[in-house]
Amino acid sequence: MAIRVEHELHRRRFSRNLGVGLTLAFFIAVIFGVTIVKLSSGPVANAQGEVINR
Amino acid sequence: MSDATINQPGQTATPMTDEAQFGDYVALLKPRVMSLVVFTALVGLLAAPVAVHPMVAFAAILFIAVGAGASGALNMWWDADIDRVMKRTRRRPIPAGKVEAGEALGLGLALSGMSVVLLALVANFMAAALLAFTIFFYAVVYSMWLKRSTPQNIVIGGAAGAFPPVIGWVVATGAMSVEAWLMFALIFMWTPPHFWALALFMRSDYDDAGVPMLTVTHGRRVTRNHILGYTVALAVLAVGTGFTAIGGPVYLAVAVVLNALFLKGALDIWRRDEAASEADNFAVEKAFFKLSLLYLFLHFGAILAEAVMKPYGLGGW
Structure with missing residues (x-):
């Protein structure tokens, strides 16, 4: 007997859950990447390099 | 579907056949x-x-x-x-x-x-x-x-x-600048002939749905006239853009060829009547629609090519 019984709902929605999970992981990676770029360019700047903070 | 299957004793969940x-x-x-x-x-x-x-x-x-x-x-x-x-x-x-x-x-x-x-x-x-x-x-x-x-x-x-x-x-x-609005105008002027060609060969679709497309409200002859009118205006704009800061020799060559083809397609559509279109199952209208997709892609591709070549002293005028 399986330790954890998988509900039918989980099987049925596997592709949806996987898709949402991967999308969220990708979103986190994008935000992380942008944060690193913004922070490593010195003071917080917009896309034109104009300082908008500090 | 936003169904939630609640797990209750003695109750079997029914799988949805059309689960999103x-x-x-x-x-x-x-x-x-x-x-x-x-x-x-x-x-x-x-x-x-x-x-x-x-x-x-x-x-x-x-x-x-x-x-x-x-x-x-x-x-x-x-x-x-x-x-x-x-x-x-x-x-x-x-x-x-x-x-x-x-x-x-x-x-x-x-x-x-x-x-x-x-x-x-x-x-x-x-x-x-x-x-x-x-x-x-x-x-x-x-x-x-x-x-x-x-x-x-x-x-x-x-x-x-x-x-x-x-x-x-x-x-x-x-x-914003003039160049940005030129790119806006290119898509804006391209949209009517693109969609009206589609409306010509999708025949009853818009009619059935009650959407007042030009083909439904003013007839198919008027739609053919409008396609030609917008295509002429688009050709002037598209070729003219070749002489601006986002244009260049590559863009101009692409624009001249594509607009000549697009104008020919619009003229062919304008010359035809419904009997001729039905005889070949709207072949000219369908070909014009396909060309319109390539038209937009290649115009923007040429603008991109000019921009990419610029740092090497090749793009632009």
Whole structure:
């Protein structure tokens, strides 16, 4: 007997859950990447390099 | 579907045969329209005379695409009733019974808010404001108002599809300029002949749905006249753009060839009557529609080529 019984709902929605999970992981990676770029360019700047903070 | 199966003793869950999969939610975002938005916005961004960090550019294009997708979901929510009637749209997730209309509304609103806020943070407020206006224009001005009330629906509504290169340009420069509006005008003037050619060979679709396309309200002869008129104006604009800062020899050569072909196609459509079109199952109209897709792709591809060659002293005049 399986330790954890998988509900039918989980099987049925596997592709949806996987898709949402991967999308969220990708979103986190994008935000992380942008944060690193913004922070490593010195003071917080917009896309034109104009300082908008500090 | 937003069903929740509650696990109760002695009760067996009934699997839904039409369970919405991840791809159905992606389909709500109109991926093919999104791909055009991504391409034109990218060209706008790269043609601008200000360099943007690749990561910032990638994120900005991503959020512009998400915003465009959100407006697509809102459009599908609002138009679910007529999508059920039209052959071209009846397999979309809502009319197919896979996704509820309310879910499309929720997804559209959530992604709209998210994309605008994130574009403001990643790029600048003007780009975000333009994206918000584009979503509003497509979902409210076009879908809710113009589409069902005037045969000029796709003429004015075409502006929504024309904004992405302007947004891309503003992401890079933080301001608007003539070049950005030239790219806007290119898509804006291209949209009517593109859609009217489709309306000519999709015959009864718009009629059945009660959408007042020009073919329905003014007849097919007038539509053929309008296609030719807009194509002439588009050719002047497209070739003229070749002499501006975003043009150059490569763009000009591409524009001259493509506009000659496009003008010939429009002339062929104008010369024909319904009997001739029905005899060959609208072959000329279908060929013109296919050419219109290539037309836009190659014009923006040429603008991109000029921009990419510029740092090496090759692009532009």
